[in-house]
Amino acid sequence: MQKKEIAINVENLSKIYKNGVKAISGVSFSVNFGEIFGLLGPNGAGKSSTVRILSTLSNLSDGSAHIAGQNVTKSPTEVRLLTGYVAQSTGVDAWATGKENLLLQAQLERVPRKKINKRVDNLLEWVGLSSVSRKLVKTYSGGMKRRLEIAMGLVHEPKVLFLDEPSTGLDPESRRKLWNDLKYLQKQKKITVLLTTHYLEEADYLCDRIAIIDKGKIVAKGTPSDLKSKISSDIVTLEIDNQIDLASNILTNLHGVNSTNVEDDKIVLQVNNGKKILPSLVLELQKKSINIVSFSFNSPSLDDVYLKFTGHRFEKDN
Amino acid sequence: MYIFIFDTLQLLKRHTLATLRLPIWIAVTLIQPVIWLTIFGQLFQKVVEIPGFDSNSYIAFLTPGVVIMTAMFGSAWSGMGLIYDLNLGVMDRLLSTPVYRGAIIAARVLHASLTVLVQSIIILVLGYILGAKIESGIFGILGILVSAILIGSGFSALSSGLALLTKREENLIAIINFFGLPLTFLSAAFMSEALIPNWVKIISIFNPVNWAVSAARNSISGDNWSAVTFNCFLLLVFALLTYFFATLAFKIYQKTH
Numbered sequence: 001m002q003k004k005e006i007a008i009n010v011e012n013l014s015k016i017y018k019n020g021v022k023a024i025s026g027v028s029f030s031v032n033f034g035e036i037f038g039l040l041g042p043n044g045a046g047k048s049s050t051v052r053i054l055s056t057l058s059n060l061s062d063g064s065a066h067i068a069g070q071n072v073t074k075s076p077t078e079v080r081l082l083t084g085y086v087a088q089s090t091g092v093d094a095w096a097t098g099k100e101n102l103l104l105q106a107q108l109e110r111v112p113r114k115k116i117n118k119r120v121d122n123l124l125e126w127v128g129l130s131s132v133s134r135k136l137v138k139t140y141s142g143g144m145k146r147r148l149e150i151a152m153g154l155v156h157e158p159k160v161l162f163l164d165e166p167s168t169g170l171d172p173e174s175r176r177k178l179w180n181d182l183k184y185l186q187k188q189k190k191i192t193v194l195l196t197t198h199y200l201e202e203a204d205y206l207c208d209r210i211a212i213i214d215k216g217k218i219v220a221k222g223t224p225s226d227l228k229s230k231i232s233s234d235i236v237t238l239e240i241d242n243q244i245d246l247a248s249n250i251l252t253n254l255h256g257v258n259s260t261n262v263e264d265d266k267i268v269l270q271v272n273n274g275k276k277i278l279p280s281l282v283l284e285l286q287k288k289s290i291n292i293v294s295f296s297f298n299s300p301s302l303d304d305v306y307l308k309f310t311g312h313r314f315e316k317d318n
Numbered sequence: 319m320y321i322f323i324f325d326t327l328q329l330l331k332r333h334t335l336a337t338l339r340l341p342i343w344i345a346v347t348l349i350q351p352v353i354w355l356t357i358f359g360q361l362f363q364k365v366v367e368i369p370g371f372d373s374n375s376y377i378a379f380l381t382p383g384v385v386i387m388t389a390m391f392g393s394a395w396s397g398m399g400l401i402y403d404l405n406l407g408v409m410d411r412l413l414s415t416p417v418y419r420g421a422i423i424a425a426r427v428l429h430a431s432l433t434v435l436v437q438s439i440i441i442l443v444l445g446y447i448l449g450a451k452i453e454s455g456i457f458g459i460l461g462i463l464v465s466a467i468l469i470g471s472g473f474s475a476l477s478s479g480l481a482l483l484t485k486r487e488e489n490l491i492a493i494i495n496f497f498g499l500p501l502t503f504l505s506a507a508f509m510s511e512a513l514i515p516n517w518v519k520i521i522s523i524f525n526p527v528n529w530a531v532s533a534a535r536n537s538i539s540g541d542n543w544s545a546v547t548f549n550c551f552l553l554l555v556f557a558l559l560t561y562f563f564a565t566l567a568f569k570i571y572q573k574t575h
Binding site for chain 1: 324325328331332336339340406407411412414415417573574
């Protein structure tokens with residue numbers, strides 16, 4: 001029995017296309033209500049296929065998927081009402097106005113007739129398209145189209161919003177605006193968001209939790225910082241003004257420090273978790289009245305995480 | 319059922335608005351029948367003098383033929399809009415809503431029918447001005463319009479089904495070009511049935527375009543209402559079968575996509 005308290009629950013999901021291509025093999029993850037969850041991976045990793053199955057656009061080959069307790073295969077209509085889907089390709093009708101697009105979507109998503117006009121106007125206002133709502137979409141810029149699409153995905157106030165590569169093709173400014181909008185939705189509207197991305201930065205900034213997907217399999221999942229802390233040996237560099245050998249000895253014996261190297265007046269430490277260990281480093285040195293002049297700290301990036309779990313650098317994949 | 323009709327009308331509204339925003343398309347659609355009627359009417363006006371031709375005004379003979387030909391060709395392109403929707407992700411967006419799947423096809427067919435209705439009325443008015451009198455009055459006009467709408471619906475559904483199976487504009491264009499004209503000329507659209515060769519006559523028995531031509535022409539003369547009824551019945555079966563085919567193609571599309 002599926003619990004209603006879990007927004008998205010995917011168990012052992014597989015997808016084999018008719019031409020024999022295995023897009024997804026045995027993917028499992030779950031997303032809580034109110035979370036922004038990211039599927040991070042290169043093109044062709046199986047992200048879009050997963051989202052298409054969850055939004056009932058594609059059939060699964062094996063496993064199961066539930067949205068708020070509703071089975072995507074057995075209750076597609078319920079799932080469609082619970083979810084909004086914003087595709088990678090545009091999906092808006094270029095030969096209709098922004099408002100017409102939204103009105104049609106609202107009607108097909110079964111928004112009560114009395115609420116339609118107000119809802120559509122509010123959404124147009126929110127995405128900043130009120131002034132162009134009566135213009136044909138073909139005159140819109142890429143960023144405007146994307147904002148309209150997101151408004152269309154939200155018109156029936158879904159519990160779960162699927163965004164397939166939401167920031168692809170957007171300039172940095174539009175991307176930043178989109179991120180803020182999604183954070184707003186999460187905070188104000190308590191919407192659960194599942195997004196796919198191949199931008200490490202996006203996953204890091206936006207997502208509460210991510211799953212790294214590679215060749216149809218999830219290779220790692222957790223919060224961005226959890227995943228980063230799985231990378232051993234952060235590099236901490238301390239600049240000391242006296243008693244550098246004593247300091248080095250103290251630090252070497254500390255739990256969590258893997259190695260120390262003295263370079264001139266600097267001590268370079270390899271530690272398990274830089275963020276956790278930093279306060280105790282400072283404390284131990286202060287006990288012996290050793291002053292730290294400066295310190296620097298290199299945290300691993302999601303790119304390092306990606307490398308660790310997939311064995312290849314991210315940039316090369318894209 | 320109510321929601322199915324509601325969905326169909328919403329989508330029909332979308333298609334109609336899009337059509338009205340294509341001024342060149344509207345102009346060509348309106349002018350083309352004028353060209354058919356005047357060119358063919360002038361070119362073949364002596365045809366009626368051939369012994370055995372069962373009409374004494376070629377324009378009166380030609381008008382129902384042009385109505386049906388225009389209905390058939392116009393509707394045969396309706397799959398193009400569907401391919402446009404598939405390629406641009408509009409279809410995915412529609413399918414991610416609870417919209418009735420059948421309404422997506424029904425709206426396309428209805429839109430084609432509406433277009434056919436407007437075009438047919440224009441052709442009939444023009445034909446009347448050029449001298450094609452409809453002796454059977456209002457029933458004759460209704461008969462022509464019904465047969466045009468039925469053949470239009472059938473070809474629109476057929477085109478939609480083919481669009482969903484082939485998924486490429488090029489394929490659909492090739493198929494329509496390959497079948498369009500032969501289907502028109504393997505009928506009595508331009509030549510009296512009494513004068514067309516036997517083998518063509520035999521093929522035309524199975525040609526929906528000829529059913530429509532026959533229904534329309536018999537409506538104009540008002541002599542043989544049973545032929546009108548029978549051919550309209552055949553056209554209705556054709557329209558229902560093609561609609562069924564399109565729905566099936568849509569199911570296949572959704573399964574394999």
